[in-house]
Amino acid sequence: MRKLIFVFTMLMLNYNTVICLPSREAVIPAPFSKGVNFNGWFETTPKNAREIHNKYTEQDFADVKQMGFDVIRLPIDLNLFTSGAPDYIIDPFFLSLLDTAVDWAEKYQLYIILNVHPEGQPVINRTIRDFLFPVWSQIAGYFKNRSEYFIYEIFNEPHGISARDWGRIQGDVIEAIRRIDQKHWIVVGGVDFNSINALSSLPKYNDQKLLYTFHFYDPFIFTHQGVESANSLLGSLSGVPFPYDRTRMPVFPRELRGTWAENFMRRYFFDGTRAALGRKLDQAARFARRRNVPVFCGEFGVYIKNSLSTDRIIWHQYVRELFEERGIPWILYSYYNSFGMFNSQLDGMFRWAFAGDLNVNLNTELIQALDLTPFPQRQREQLKSGFSVFEDDFHNGISLFYRRQNIINLYYTPAAEGKYAIHLGDLRRFGNRWDGLSLLMPVMDFTYLARNGYVLEFKAKTEKSFPVNVVFYNFEDNINWQIEYSIDQRRIPPDGRWHSIRIPLEEMRIWGGIDNSIGQYVDSRNRPPSWEKINMLEFIAVQEDDSVHELYIDSIRITR
Numbered sequence: 001m002r003k004l005i006f007v008f009t010m011l012m013l014n015y016n017t018v019i020c021l022p023s024r025e026a027v028i029p030a031p032f033s034k035g036v037n038f039n040g041w042f043e044t045t046p047k048n049a050r051e052i053h054n055k056y057t058e059q060d061f062a063d064v065k066q067m068g069f070d071v072i073r074l075p076i077d078l079n080l081f082t083s084g085a086p087d088y089i090i091d092p093f094f095l096s097l098l099d100t101a102v103d104w105a106e107k108y109q110l111y112i113i114l115n116v117h118p119e120g121q122p123v124i125n126r127t128i129r130d131f132l133f134p135v136w137s138q139i140a141g142y143f144k145n146r147s148e149y150f151i152y153e154i155f156n157e158p159h160g161i162s163a164r165d166w167g168r169i170q171g172d173v174i175e176a177i178r179r180i181d182q183k184h185w186i187v188v189g190g191v192d193f194n195s196i197n198a199l200s201s202l203p204k205y206n207d208q209k210l211l212y213t214f215h216f217y218d219p220f221i222f223t224h225q226g227v228e229s230a231n232s233l234l235g236s237l238s239g240v241p242f243p244y245d246r247t248r249m250p251v252f253p254r255e256l257r258g259t260w261a262e263n264f265m266r267r268y269f270f271d272g273t274r275a276a277l278g279r280k281l282d283q284a285a286r287f288a289r290r291r292n293v294p295v296f297c298g299e300f301g302v303y304i305k306n307s308l309s310t311d312r313i314i315w316h317q318y319v320r321e322l323f324e325e326r327g328i329p330w331i332l333y334s335y336y337n338s339f340g341m342f343n344s345q346l347d348g349m350f351r352w353a354f355a356g357d358l359n360v361n362l363n364t365e366l367i368q369a370l371d372l373t374p375f376p377q378r379q380r381e382q383l384k385s386g387f388s389v390f391e392d393d394f395h396n397g398i399s400l401f402y403r404r405q406n407i408i409n410l411y412y413t414p415a416a417e418g419k420y421a422i423h424l425g426d427l428r429r430f431g432n433r434w435d436g437l438s439l440l441m442p443v444m445d446f447t448y449l450a451r452n453g454y455v456l457e458f459k460a461k462t463e464k465s466f467p468v469n470v471v472f473y474n475f476e477d478n479i480n481w482q483i484e485y486s487i488d489q490r491r492i493p494p495d496g497r498w499h500s501i502r503i504p505l506e507e508m509r510i511w512g513g514i515d516n517s518i519g520q521y522v523d524s525r526n527r528p529p530s531w532e533k534i535n536m537l538e539f540i541a542v543q544e545d546d547s548v549h550e551l552y553i554d555s556i557r558i559t560r
Contacts, residue, residue, distance in 0.1 A: 030211055030294040031148070031185065032111045034370070035071030035331040036064060036341070037299065042098070043077035043117045055399060060335070061104040063375040067367060072110050073298060073331045074101060075117030075156060078135050088134040093411070095142055106149050113187060113331075114139065115153035115298075121193075123160030129169045137176050144181040152177060153187035153298070156194070157215065163191045163201040171205055178207065187298070189213040194298065196280060199287045212287070215299040215333075216319065218280050219271040221264040223315070226306025227338075233261050238306035242315045244272030274318045278325075285326040297323060299333035304340070317369035332370070341366060382445040386454055389439065389537065389556035392418045397442040401536070407435055412552060416459040416498040421554035427541040428548055436469075436540035437553060443475065446531035449558060450505040456485075456537075457503075458556040463496045465489040466541055466549050470503060471511070473536035474529065479522055480536075481513040483529045498554070505531070 041056050064072060081094040098114075105112035116135065132155065143150055154173050158166050170188055177186060186209065190198025194215040202212070217223040221234070222242045228235035239250035252265055270276060288295040300319055302312045316332075323330045333339050342361040364374040388395045392415075400408070412423035427435040446454075456470065472483040485508045492499055510524040537556075541549050 028292060028294050029327075030296050030329045032071035032296075033329045034372075035069050035073060035111070035113075035329075037073045037075060037331060037334040038101075039075055039334040040337055041074070042101075043075045043080075043119050055336075056101075057397060058104050058107075059397070061108050061110060064335075065108040065110060066375045067372045069372070070110060071113065071329075071331060072105055073113045073115055073153070075115050077119045078116055079118055079131075082135065086130070088131055090135060090138045102143070102146060102150060106147050109149065111149045111151055113151040113153050113298075114143075115156050115187070117156040121157055121159070124155075124158055125161055126165055126169065128155070128158075128161070129172065132169070132173050133176055136173055137180060140177045140180040144183065146184070148184070151185045151187060151211070153189075153213070155189075158189070158191050159193050161191060163198060166191050167201070167203045171203055174205055174207055174210070185209050185211050187211045187213050189215075189298070196283050199284065199295070204291070210293065212291075212293050212295045213298040214284055214295070216281070216297050217300065218277055219264070219268060221261065221268055222272060222307070222311075223302045225303065227303050233259055237261070239308065240268070240272075241308060242272055242311040243274060244269050274322070277319060278322050281322050281326055281328065284328055288328075294329075296329035296331065298331050300330060301333040301339035304338050313363075313365050313369045316366060320370050382448050383558075384448050386449070386557060386559040389458075389558065390422065390553075391555055391557075392420045394439070398537075399440045401438040401440045408437070416461075416554040418555070421459075421552055424539075424541070424551045424553070426548055427543070427551060429543040429546055434540050434542055436538055436551075439537045441535055441537060444534045446472070446505065446534050446558075450529075450531045453504070453506070454558055454560055455502045455504050456556075457559050458501055459498045459554045460492050460501055461496060461498045461552045462492055462550060463494050464547075464549050465494040466543055468492060468551065469538075469540040469542050470508075471536075471538040471540060472508065472531075472534050473538070474531060475533045475535050476530055479513040479515050481524070481530065482511045483508045483531075484511040485509075486542075498552075 038056055038060070061072070076098075078088075078090065081091045083089040083091075102112055116132070136152070136154065139152070154170055161169075174186055174188070186207070188202065188205070188210050189212065190202050192198050194213060196214045196216065199212060199214055219242075221237070222240050224234050225237040225240050226235060233256060236253040236255060237250075239248075241248040246269070249268075252262065256262055264271070284295050284297075287293075302315055304312070320330065332341070335341055341363055343363050362374060362377070367374045389398055393410075394400065400410070407424055407426045409423040409425070410420065412421045413419070415421035422437060424435070424437055429435075460468070466489065468487045470485045470487065474481045474483060485503045487501060487503075491501060508529060510527060510529045512524050513522040514520070515522050539551070539553060541551055543549060
């Protein structure tokens with residue numbers, strides 16, 4: 001009898017998701033089927049630097065296409081790129097940078113969804129209307145003539161606002177876009193962080209080109225174990241298995257007792273199953289059928305840090321299969337970082353910076369679980385010719401890595417050559433460390449170049465006298481060896497004029513190294529420099545006092 005009562009109780013708790021099964025009836029399809037979020041690109045860039053470093057390059061778009069994706073969701077924190085209240089004028093320079101991403105998507109026939117995605121997921125209220133109206137009107141005016149691959153998404157994970165208020169605001173934004181652009185799809189979603197449960201509370205908008213979205217991170221106690229944020233208490237939780245396995249359940253952290261996390265854990269025997277995930281996704285399938293509208297999942301994934309790798313892969317495979325059984329397109333969260341497709345949490349700038357091969361960190365088992373094709377691993381080869389490091393932008397997969405964001409402007413004019421130069425302002429000394437320009441590189445073998453007369457060439461100017469150290473980093477035996485050359489003020493005089501600098505690679509010497517395993521300095525012991533695994537280039541402003549300096553650099557090349 002107790003068993004029957006328990007089963008009946010579970011059925012009642014999940015009445016809306018257990019009794020009704022998904023229908024095979026056709027609904028209006030979305031124009032895409034599977035995709036990935038290019039996170040950490042346009043929603044984390046500092047506004048005052050006016051800089052989009054090439055964390056993502058055209059190669060990433062090509063790789064995504066080759067794997068089998070057909071859509072990219074592009075989160076953007078537009079707060080970083082506007083003039084602020086009340087007009088919220090979008091920086092036209094930012095729009096020109098965004099053009100590049102859209103160009104690449106169109107080149108590889110990938111749909112691209114532009115999503116307003118404030119960093120930190122702030123609580124919103126009715127005043128969000130004052131921001132969304134002007135920014136979407138400007139974006140629609142700018143992109144209205146783009147191809148069908150371009151898609152709008154009004155706002156990421158609205159919460160802290162009632163479903164009624166959000167439904168009205170979203171409807172008004174739809175009308176604002178449609179006054180300018182009647183061509184492109186618009187993505188709409190519900191409250192409570194784009195919850196599946198909130199889909200049914202959305203108004204029936206009078207628009208035939210709307211895509212309805214939800215996010216899926218069930219069971220939350222598994223997908224977010226280890227996450228430390230304002231929206232999660234689960235930083236101390238680890239080792240929760242999927243599917244549920246009583247014999248593998250971890251000890252529940254004492255500090256989480258009495259919280260919502262404990263309630264989630266008590267239900268995990270029921271929620272942590274493939275069947276439970278399917279019942280939850282049935283809600284989205286029924287919504288699509290009742291409204292006859294296209295529905296897709298805009299985010300799903302598992303935090304890497306504290307989850308078990310095998311269980312994480314199983315979860316992705318189950319969820320992908322459940323989406324496809326219900327005809328629901330999906331977009332993975334994310335490409336890089338802590339929910340990403342690589343074996344480490346390092347993002348695009350770092351995933352290959354300390355490895356021997358360009359794509360050594362790609363999680364091929366995860367890619368296969370998603371029924372995708374891993375793109376070929378590109379091996380490191382010895383360079384036999386020179387190349388450009390910076391000429392108006394970075395080249396050859398080189399990325400900006402900075403200690404202090406506010407000192408760098410990559411778009412300084414007038415340049416020594418071309419359109420833009422690099423301006424390093426407010427350069428200071430911090431104890432025994434100095435400011436400068438740090439550039440991450442795919443691991444490159446400079447051995448041939450160093451032996452055959454190649455030089456590092458660049459142009460520089462300053463108005464205040466100070467030495468500049470140029471440093472290549474060679475990663476070997478877990479030590480980042482520093483191959484250095486010092487330039488005194490005679491070669492960069494403080495006259496505010498551009499000067500050409502040429503440094504023969506063969507004249508550079510090892511200064512020392514940093515042991516990454518212990519974070520300590522290692523003496524060079526007069527060893528000759530090795531050029532086999534170069535992964536970083538720095539220009540360091542060496543200061544003897546606490547004064548502030550500025551340095552301008554342009555046209556950085558490896559040449560003869």
